[in-house]
Each structure stands twice: as structure tokens, then as C-alpha cells.
Amino acid sequence: MAEEVLEKNNTTEKEVQGKKVNQELPIPYQVSSNPHVRSKSTTGSIMLMVIIALLPAAGFGIYNFGLKALLLIAVTICFAVGTEALCNIVRKQKQTVSDLSAIVTGLLLALNLPVNLPWWMAAIGAVFAILVVKMLFGGIGQNFMNPALGGRCFLLIAFPLQMTNFITDAYTGATPLAALKSGEAVKVTDMILGKTSGTIGETSMIAILIGACFLLITGIIDLKVPASYILSFALFVLVFGGHGWDPAYLAAQLAGGGLMLGAFFMATDYATRPITKWGQIVYGIFLGVMTGIFRLFGPSAEGVSYAIIIGNLLVPLIEKATAPIPFGYTRASFKAQKKGGKK
């Protein structure tokens, strides 16, 4: 609507209070409503920052698991971007691939896959993520679920064996988190460095945190969601983990599985986290508790993906409950004003 108004102002002459109809009014200047300046950041520049921030994790994955990891990353990115481009062409919409968000989705999906996964399964996951989770709901910003996680969970259900096969030449044992669950000893330092089995991008806590710091410093994300997520999860593990105050166990829980990748790169996904300040904190705490429940009481050692997806579904409710109180009101006076409907 606003754009139409702008266009109208620019091209047609205005009728003025019925007083005097204007003669020709050529407008040699751009006329639009305030403000007349815009910040530098764009959707594309934000997505580019996220891609850069994912590079350490991706790079470590390739170093750790070999060129097969690079192949999977390339496949998911190509299929994600291709699917989005095709969707736009079929639906005769403006092409949106230049906003780079499909690359982020493809890259994130690959980082959440085991390196042994056949490439065509990864491709199906990427197509599902973009086509079903994102484009069918209206494209960027309209998806109610994180596309990469949607794709991953789809693959987990469709191909459970291949999706949980983490055995490679280098790593023949279980993932550290599964080992932890069955009571085996794990080496926390290996987990922090990332020299363990797991999905391509989740193993190295250090690589993920380097990228996360980059996003925090550049202001792309803030600490509200990740901090409340990680802290509440840590608290949950301390209380219900059955290990009491055991720093090694706690550290292994924090460094293991997809927690760091999920907390900093997927729980912070703009479209699927609440936009209100308190909503983000509530959402983070919810994710922490859910992850704790899934990891400690569920059949699988993992829990981050499902926790975030369930959290995504609650976002509209959380946002509604945590809507900010306009400046100059208290919660009560704003309610009264709404009821009274006075000016």
C-alpha cells in the first residue's frame, strides 16, 4: 500500500482541497515520505555474514572428515539454491536467490548431516527444506520452521539408518554424546577441539564459537537466545542429569551433539525466533528445557533439532504473550486504554 502511495505522489498531480486544481506539476525531484536515509545493511549482507560465520565450522568439517564432506556441502547448497530459483520461476515471482538465504540453508543442512550420507539423500533434504518448509509458506521470512532443521528432521525420519551412521575410517566408535549416554568415558578436550565423530559441522566447539563471536561482534545476532538456551540447558543437566556437580559431564553435554551449532546458528534464525526481547529469553529457556528432556530421558542422545523445531511452533504464542508495552504505559494502563478506546 505504502509503495503505491509513493508512486502515486511521484507521478500524478495532487488535487488540493478542492480550491485550485493544479496546472501541470512536473516534479524534478524524488518525493517520498520520511525518513530519507537508510542503513547500509541489507538482507543479502546479513546472510553473507552468516555464511562467513559458518566457514570455520564447515572448514573444520572438511578437514576432519575429508573431501566427502565438501561434496555434501556443495550438493545441499546447489540443490537449495536451485530449488528456490525454480520455485520462483514456476510461480512467476521475483527471483530471490540473490539474498543468499538459500545458501545459508543449504550450508546449515550439510553441517547437520553425517558424512556417510549418500549425496542424493542430502539433495532430497535440501529440496524438502526449501520447497516444503520455506517456499510453500511464502518464501523468506514466512517459514514457521527453520528450513535446514526441517530438512534434517525429514531425513532423520525418512532415512534413520543412514542419518545415524557416524562410523568413518577415522572414527569407529559411537558419537561422544551416545557414548556419554551409555555411561562410557569421553575425552572432553577432543570434543571441544572437534576431533570426534558426529555430523559434519557440529563436532568442533571452537570452530563454531569463532563463527558465533563474529556474528555477535557484527551485531547479526545477540546473546539473548543462545545464552538463555545454553544456561537453562546446563541448569537442567545439573538438576536432572543424575551426575550432580560434575564439570566434566556438564562440559561434555555442552560441547557434544548439535547444541552449540543449534544455539548460535539455528535457534537464532530470524524468521523462526520471537522478535520481542522477553520472548527471545522465554524461547531460549524453553529450548534448553526441551533439549534437556530429549537428551536425558529420550531414546536418542540428541535432542537439539527436535527441541528447536517444537520451539519454532510456539513462537507466535510467545510473541503474543511478550509483546512490548508501548512507551509511557504500564501493562495495566495500556490494557485500560485499549478497552476505553479513547484518543
Place this chain on the structure above:
Amino acid sequence: MPKFSFAGGVHPNEGKDLSKDKPITDLKAGKIMVYPLSQHIGAPAKALVAKGDRVLRGQKIAEAGGFVSAPIYSAVSGFVKVIEPRRVVTGDMVESIIIENDGMDVEVNYQPIGDWNMASGEEILKAIQEAGIVGMGGAGFPTHIKLSPKEPEEITYVIANCAECEPYLTSDYRRMLEEPEKLIGGLKIVLRLFENAHGIIAIEDNKPDCIALLKKMTREDKRITVKGLQTKYPQGAERMLIQATTGRKINSTMLPADVGCVVDNTDTLVSIYNAVVEGKPLMERIVTVTGDAIKDPRNFKVPIGMSYQEILDAAGGFVTKPEKIICGGPMMGFAMFGLDVPSTKTSTALLAFIHDEVAHSETSACIKCGRCVEVCPGRIMPNRLAACADHFDSEAFVALGGMECCECGCCSYICPAKRPLTQSIKSMRKIELANRRKK
């Protein structure tokens, strides 16, 4: 020094360096002066002169058209050429008095009220009302009404709004440096009206020289404090300013007087000083002419009624043809249709940009990044409100607090998808206000 501020806000490119070191220069009035009868909020003024009449500089040419209104004075001597509708900055046609300047500058005899320390409150208010003073920061609300709240003894703060948070503008900055005694004098006169009030001069900390100067000059005065505010747009918005300086909060349905505050802009206070001490009505104001398309960015003391074209010529004209010209600052100013419009009491600046960022930025879908919610000083959710506005859903719009928007423009500025959020919300507010008036 504690930082006084509010939550939210943005940091646009300041651009003040272009004109900040250019002293205020007097402009000579042009041949033809145009005085729209509506230069303020409220009823239009009523013309007191007719075609062919001789007028003097400082002569009242139109009287207030009601209580919420203000008289208008001629800044030149000459003859009334005609009274007819003329185009003003906003693009509207407004009934205007057109005066042909005879260049002789014959002035009326001004009648100051003498020692204002001895004058009664009514006398001072009368002088301010008669001088045609309105809020000169841009809103144009008649000042005498602001200064006559129901319970004057309840007013505990008089705030001089010297924040000048709009990027590029330097008119208040120059005023403070060059005529600080008038600013302080004006504030003292207003304080005279409110016995229980304390004066605060609120300045953004990107003007440390002004803060130091005014602090030095008011050191002896127990009733005046100078406060340095964090440099952040919209620090000078009335509601944000009151909160930053006093901690008190008002919403859109309240007036500053409801929390015991009166806020006046720099130029307004100087005009009050001129009116009360020198008996001079409001005839001139400071206008910053700046932007990358201006050859010689300057600060001018402009006789009100002069056309923008003449003001521009005084600044050397354009370097190259700009894509956009703006009356006021880049965040809240009006984009102008052309330069053949008169300056008024609320003309703060003429800004010309070679490149119009808005025309060249492409709008894309909202990615729900939440930046608009983060920066909104009104603590509302611009993305949701704009969506309501685009669907003409006035009920949801009001329920989400859409009427609390102060149209500062922070959301549109920050939006990475370049969505015209402020514009959508602004149009919906206008529609909603119009509907309420109908009822």
C-alpha cells in the same frame, strides 16, 4: 558525567561537519516575500492587510485565527501585492499574503515590556503570544499554549531542547555557540512563568563545546542545569527527551505538562527572548542549508517568507542537480516538490542529496530480524503494525499500539529489507485519526 538517554534509537551518518563550522550569516530578504496564513498547528491566521496596503518590517499582517493559532509578521517593508493560494513545502496550496519588498527596511517601533523580571506572568505570556511564536523545531505548535498549562505551579521542569538529534542540521548548534545569552535568557523568562520549575538545557554530547560553554555560563544559576545526552536519534523527540532528562514517561495521549514538564526548542527560546526583551516579533529564524549537492553549505539567519530558491542561491546553488531536496532533516523532513516555496516559521533546513537512497533501494520481504522492534523508541512493533496497515486492519493496528508511533523513522532507517515501515504506519495513523474525527 552520567549518560542521559532512552531505549532504542539509531545512529545515522551525522553529516554535521558540512556546515557546523559555518557561522550564521544574515540573509537579505528577496524581492517577493510569501506568507502562508497557516504556518502552525491550529486555525489559520486571518489577514489584516489588503492588496495594495503598505506594510513595515515588524508589522502584524495577519492575526491569530483563534486561541490555538498565531499571528504573522512581515520581515520586510513594502506593499501587499496580492493575497492568493500559494504552494507550500508540503505541496499543498495555502492562502498566502504576498509582499513586494521595497528594500528600505522601514521598521515599526518595537515595544519591549521593559524589565521582564518585574513583569507579571500574564504580560510575558501576552508578549509571547503577540509575537507569533510557535514551536520552531518543526511541529509549529503555538508556544503560548504550551506555556499556559492548567496548573502552572505543578510544572517542575522546563527543558530546553537543544539535542538537535537530526543528522546534518547545525542551526541549533550555531545558535548555542553564537547567542548563548539569548538562549539562557529565553529559558529564564520561561522559568519566570513557572515558580517551582527547574531549567534543564539538554544537549547531545556530539556538541561538547556547547555543553562546556553553557555550563560555564550557567554555573552561578541554581535554577538551570546543563545535561549532556547520549548522541542518538531521536534523542530530541519530546517524549524521549523528557524521559532522558527527568526519567518521567508520557504516552501519546498525554502532554508534557501532565508530568510537570514544558519542552521548548532552541530557536523558540531565542525568539521568546527577542519578543520579551527586545519587543521583536518572530520574523526570522536560522536555516541550515546543507547536503552533498550544495556548493557552499551554510547556516543562515533567514527572514521568514523568503523563497527556498533564494536561500539556495545564497549558498552557491547546487554542485550538480540533486535527486532529492528536503525541508528539514533527513529523518523527519519533507521531500520537496520544488524550490519555489516560501520558508516559514518551522523551516529548519534545506537539505539536498545528489543520490536518493530511498529511490534506489529495493524493497524485499520482511525477514523478521526484529531490528525495527529493537530500535523503536515508542516500544511498539513496527513490522507487525506495518503489516496491519498494509491490510487496513485498523482494529489490530490500534490494539498493537499503532497510535503511539511518533513517526521518527528509525524502523524504516534500520530495515535491512528496506521496507517503508514508517510510511505504512504513518498513513494508517492518518486514516485512523480521520475516522475518529468523523465519529
